[in-house]
Amino acid sequence: MTETVLIAGGGIGGLASGLSLARAGAVVRVLERAPALTEVGAGVQLGPNVTRILNAWGLSSALESVAAFPANLHARSALSGELLATLSLRDMPARYGAPYATIHRADLQTLLLQAAEVQGVVVRCDAHVQDVQNLGDAVAVALAHQGSELTERADALVVADGVWSVLRQQLLRDGAPRMTGHLAYRALVAQSDLPVHLRTQDVTVWMGPRVHVVQYPVCGGEWLNVVCLTEGQLEGVAWQELQGWNLRKTTADTRADLQAALTDACSSLHALVDACGEWRLWPLCDRVPMRTAHEHVQGRAVLVGDAAHPMRPYLAQGAGMAIEDAAELGHQWTAVPDCDVSMRLNAFAQARWQRNAQVQARAIRNGDVFHATGPVQWARDAGLRMLGARLMDVPWLYGYRHGA
Template sequence: MNRNVLIAGGGIAGMAAGFAAARAGWRATVFERAHAFSEVGAGVQLGPNVTRILQAWGLGDALKQVAAFPAGLRARSMNTGEVLATFPLKDAVSNYGAPYVTLHRADLHGLLLQAAAREGVQVHSDSVVQRVHQTPDSVMFDVMQHGQLQHHHGPAAVAADGVWSPLRQQLLGDGLPVFTGHIAYRALVAQADLPLHLRSQDVLVWMGSQAHVVSYPVRGGDYLNVVCLAEGRLLDDDANDLQALQTWNAQKSEAQTLVELHHALRGACAPLTDLMAACSDWRLWPLCGRPAMQGSHQHAQGRVALVGDAAHPMLPYLAQGAGMAIEDAAELALQLDHATAEDVSERLQQFAQARWQRNARVQARAVRNGQIFHATGPMRLGRDMGLRLMGARLMDVPWLYGYDRN
């Protein structure tokens, strides 16, 4: 049997899918549109539901080399600085059997890329998958590789080409993602460049009204990833500009960025304003999304599976975007492990049935968290009081962190 799986997209979702498929005995070929992988300054949080998978894949030691292991999460009031609640992330190992880690997105991608290379995964850069064709027996990708149109065949394929997935548009025809009205401002700062009182090895979440700030250590704790998420004020002139919405690493002038941050964080306490002032080189990421998944058809069509943001873009308010992509890859490998050329479509339907409801639940919970983090008026007062009274019980998510398909 020809056990070649074609994968559109070489980001975290695509590399995880390629690596997992290769471990299941498939020859994985990844097509990435970029000329080279870039090191964008963004952080990633991985809960024990995800690190459990990486450990099972034999990547636990590699993860330790690049990740930070925060002891706790502290929720604070953006305006007063009060610590509203704490959650002991260090207990993830005893509670769920795997750690909670934070790391640089490029380090996670590099870890997966190296692991995939060891498994023989072929990665082609400057390769744009333009179209997918299916017959009852096979799949074909039309790929523009280095300016030349090439055709690649196999019994199975994966669309891991991101939130703006062209393959999703071809397969599902359900329109483009929608701008949520939320923008993420991202910065990365060396801890050594910060005064002692601003350095942190914990996850900090500063909650306000229509905005919040999260910071956590990356690169073994040497750097601090800082993200301000604010609503509605930031792309008023560009909200209908598709190119602007598709840019997740944009940069504005420093003066304009500072004005926007000052507006989003008006009334913030001194420790938070000090932290924001210590950061520079802010990058913008307009958050675009889709409604929560409605059915298994959004995860697989015939011999093509959709994974990661191509299937279920996640708002960052549950810190599970990368995690769900890795969970997708693990489930895909479970189904491909015993697949034959004849039953690939059935196996991918089983993959879709196993994944769509969980991903829909995570999508919905992320939206709900965003509403809580950005609550105004009486809802904000209720949020703060609830955190004071219930603390860790509100922040623990057993159904999320305890998930283990094995």
């Protein structure tokens, strides 16, 4: 028997899940609330734990055509500009069997969409899933589509509608995401528009008191993604506005915010920030790390990606964990072919929740390390000078293999 799966959300987690399940033999339909499948945001870092999955799905050539493959990850002091340590990324294939890539989010979404459609996944836009009902041996969803109210039934529902998931609230009733008190200012700039000394094909993290800046190439290396992450709250912003990736302030206000955050930064970092023209603001929201497997599965509904485990970007693994979720879901679909769908979903939840909780917790900890002040900052810098790549490498993260 071929099972039918509905997926609520056509972002990275939804499309990756659709592709993985279709490869496992399911009939998949993706329901995306937006009128067209477009991606917001900017850059995404993909460690070898993620590119290994994409390669296994036959996407290595597609990835190579749009991604960049940085040679190094540098850690620098935002205050002095000192190079504290370097981790070689060109060695990742030898150490972990897959490369480290950086990619524009829209390119990653397009890559997954095209691969999913080749596998027979049907993507329907302007289809807003509003309600889910577990029926024991099936799931029913109510959706609005082009002005009509419809009900669809399937063997399972993948909830991939993001950090502000409406369906999570119906299934878990655990409240809204929390404000982290951290803000991300994001910019994309063509490398050709930068002075030669600011162009780079490496990843650099500049760490300062209560702020850090990360930069890396995307779009095959032709563009530079720059993100300034700082601590603070937004005043006078409606709750609904917090749900967007692309809040904007006036140019003058944005410049003032960045200058205040980087008051004591070195001239090289100021030059990089000044060279970026248009900045967009992303208020960071998350949840406490997962505590039980039930946060992944409720009956025939399974939550993946940010709907299940939104995390801070300080380990660069938000998209990565969504893709790992998708791979594990496809694995369980074929690993227990004679069992019912509920058993597959519960096996998925048991395989994933602790891994996701670990990454969520480590991302929070990394934020504290990146933004350290006083003696903790001095100890961090001294440790990087002495141990370098040993502190920056993350074998438990990069060496992970789903289904193992």
